Amino acid sequence: QVQLVQSGAEVKKPGSSVKVSCKTSGGTSSRSGISWVRQAPGQGLKWMGGFIPILGTANYAQEFQGRVTISTDESTSTAYMELSSLRSEDTALYYCARDMGGAMVPFNAFDIWGQGTMVIVAS
């Protein structure tokens, strides 16, 4: 059974960067897309961006363009999300999620989610 296991909570200073990892275990889904979704306190879910291995491309929501980098290491079945120039508004719970899209249509919905990683940005 495929699981996504994320790295632990982080506390960062404003202006710094954070890199969160998301390891796929229990199955072979290295060709599935991985997206990152965050939820700030008291707010809703927000899609940040995603990486589609079969296309070899990452796509980012306009709000995060220039600050977020999503990558994968197929050798370790691990995806990463790095967010730079952190500000207090980036304090949030960050989730990775597997896209259940297939080879023909790589975009569909997010069927497996990581447990979430809390990132706190404070001076």
Next chain:
Amino acid sequence: QSALTQPASVSGSPGQSITISCTGTSSDVGGYNLVSWYQHHPGKAPKLMIHEGSKRPSGVSNRFSGSKSGNTASLTISGLQAEDEADYYCCSYARSGLYVFGTGTKVTVL
């Protein structure tokens, strides 16, 4: 890329049916048959309830159903139960590898 519009809250009594709407544009909801719905208890991982507008993943109760008309998608929960109380989010593919979530709806079972 604006968030899809959902009602902030919907409530119903046990056994009743409720419907949550999700309004977007022809660039997202109306342009693709790729609307999904998630049940979310804050602090826990969201759970996929509906994909491709109306398909239920294995293990999801048939009390949950999805539909779409034009730029508006809907999630209906029939036979409302106490365990259905949660936040619900729609999500749509929105071209060029992008997705957008809805604003979220808090479902309360009276």
